[in-house]
Amino acid sequence: MVPMMDLTQAIELCTFCPRLCSDRCPVSLVEARETVTPQAKMAWLGLLRQQVPEAPGAPPRSTLPVYACTGCGACTQACLHRVEPGVHLLAGRALAEEQQAGHPALADLPRRQRARGRAAAAEVAGAVPEQRRRPDAPVAYLPPCLAQGGPGEDARRMLQLADRAPGLSGEAPMSIAATDSSCAGYPLLAGGFVEDFRLYAEDFARQVAGHATLVVGCPACAWLLRTQYPLHGVPVRPHVLHLAEWLGRHAEALPETPPLGRTAYHDPCYLGRGLGVYEEPRAVLGRATAALCEFARNRQEATCAGGGALLPLTAPETARAIAEERLRELPPGVETVVTACPSCQRQLAGVAGAPRVLGLLEVFQE
Ligand code: SF4
Ligand code: SF4
Known part of the structure; x- marks a missing residue:
C-alpha cells in the first residue's frame, strides 16, 4: 500500500505529537495497552525498518504491533497532519515478511x-x-x-x-x-x-x-x-x-421491501473513510424503512467493527471485542443493523445478543 506521506516524515510527526488520535484506535481502546496506540505502533515500525537490534542476547524484535491494526483510518481522521498509520502499518507487514518474521496466522x-x-x-x-x-x-x-x-x-x-x-x-x-x-x-x-x-x-x-x-x-x-x-x-x-x-444511483427503481423496523446503518471503514461513500447507502435504506437511525458515531467518525486488515485471523479476541464495542453505540430499540460490508456483517452478527444484521442485497430479498 502506498501512503500519501513517506514513512520517515510520518514517524517524525508521530514521535513529537501529543497523540491526538489515541482515543480513536479501536485496537488500543479494547486492548488498553500503550504498545498498540497508533503512535507506539509507528515508533515500532521505525525500529523494524531500521532493523535496530535488540539488546545482546534478547529474542528477535517482535513484529506483532504492525498487525495490531484494522486499517480503519480513524487515526488519520483525527490527525491534524493527516498521517496514515493504517496504510504505513499495512505496508510494514511486507517488511515483516521480507525479514521472515510475518504473523504465524498468515503463513501460507x-x-x-x-x-x-x-x-x-x-x-x-x-x-x-x-x-x-x-x-x-x-x-x-x-x-x-x-x-x-x-x-x-x-x-x-x-x-x-x-x-x-x-x-x-x-x-x-x-x-x-x-x-x-x-x-x-x-x-x-x-x-x-x-x-x-x-x-x-x-x-x-x-x-x-x-x-x-x-x-x-x-x-x-x-x-x-x-x-x-x-x-x-x-x-x-x-x-x-x-x-x-x-x-x-438507482434508488428510485428499487422495489418494495418487507418492513425493516427501526434500523441503523453501520459505515464500513473502507467504504466511508476509504472512498467517501456515506449518503448512497442511506438513500437506499430510505426506500426500505422510515425509521432509519444512527450509531452514536457515524459517517467520518464511525468506529470500526474489527473485521479489517485480517485482524479476525491475527487477533480474533480483539476483533470480537471491537465489534462488541461498536454495538454499544446503538441507540435503544434498534431491530435491524444494515451494513454494506460482508466482513462487518460477520463481525457484528457474531456478537452475542446482537440485533438482526443484514447486507444491502438481503434488505431487498423476497
Ligand atoms: S497519526 Fe497523527 S495524531 Fe496520531 S500520533 Fe501520529 S501524528 Fe499524532
Ligand atoms: S488505522 Fe485504525 S486500527 Fe490502525 S492504527 Fe489507525 S485507528 Fe488504529
Whole structure:
C-alpha cells in the first residue's frame, strides 16, 4: 500500500505529537495497552525498518504491533497532519515478511487465497447460468467471498433483484463477473504479500477487462481496485463502483421491501473513510424503512467493527471485542443493523445478543 506521506516524515510527526488520535484506535481502546496506540505502533515500525537490534542476547524484535491494526483510518481522521498509520502499518507487514518474521496466522496465505478463490468461483458457477456470466457483459457484479450464505447465494440475490427491478441496470442487464475468484486480492496486500498481490492483480484485471462497469460487493476490494491497483502499476479497465453506490444511483427503481423496523446503518471503514461513500447507502435504506437511525458515531467518525486488515485471523479476541464495542453505540430499540460490508456483517452478527444484521442485497430479498 502506498501512503500519501513517506514513512520517515510520518514517524517524525508521530514521535513529537501529543497523540491526538489515541482515543480513536479501536485496537488500543479494547486492548488498553500503550504498545498498540497508533503512535507506539509507528515508533515500532521505525525500529523494524531500521532493523535496530535488540539488546545482546534478547529474542528477535517482535513484529506483532504492525498487525495490531484494522486499517480503519480513524487515526488519520483525527490527525491534524493527516498521517496514515493504517496504510504505513499495512505496508510494514511486507517488511515483516521480507525479514521472515510475518504473523504465524498468515503463513501460507497466498496458497489459501488461491484455494478459496477457486472454491468461490465454483460456487458461483454452480449458482448462476452461463449466459448470466459473460466476460463481455457491459455491467457485472462481483459477489464478495465473505457474503452471507456464500458468493453463489449472493450472486443469486443480485440477479433476483435486477430481474425484479429492470430499471436498475438501464440498457444493459446485470451479469455476474466470470472471474476465477470472488476477491480482488485485498488479503494478499493486507497480509504483506506484495509480489503475490501484484501478480494476482494483473490476472484479475485481465479477467474483468471485458466489462464497462464492475459493481463490487466488498468495500475493501472496491477501495483496492480504485486506489491500490493503479499505485501498483495495474490498470483497471471497468469503471468500479461499490454496490451501495450502484444501488444509490438507482434508488428510485428499487422495489418494495418487507418492513425493516427501526434500523441503523453501520459505515464500513473502507467504504466511508476509504472512498467517501456515506449518503448512497442511506438513500437506499430510505426506500426500505422510515425509521432509519444512527450509531452514536457515524459517517467520518464511525468506529470500526474489527473485521479489517485480517485482524479476525491475527487477533480474533480483539476483533470480537471491537465489534462488541461498536454495538454499544446503538441507540435503544434498534431491530435491524444494515451494513454494506460482508466482513462487518460477520463481525457484528457474531456478537452475542446482537440485533438482526443484514447486507444491502438481503434488505431487498423476497
Ligand atoms: S497519526 Fe497523527 S495524531 Fe496520531 S500520533 Fe501520529 S501524528 Fe499524532
Ligand atoms: S488505522 Fe485504525 S486500527 Fe490502525 S492504527 Fe489507525 S485507528 Fe488504529
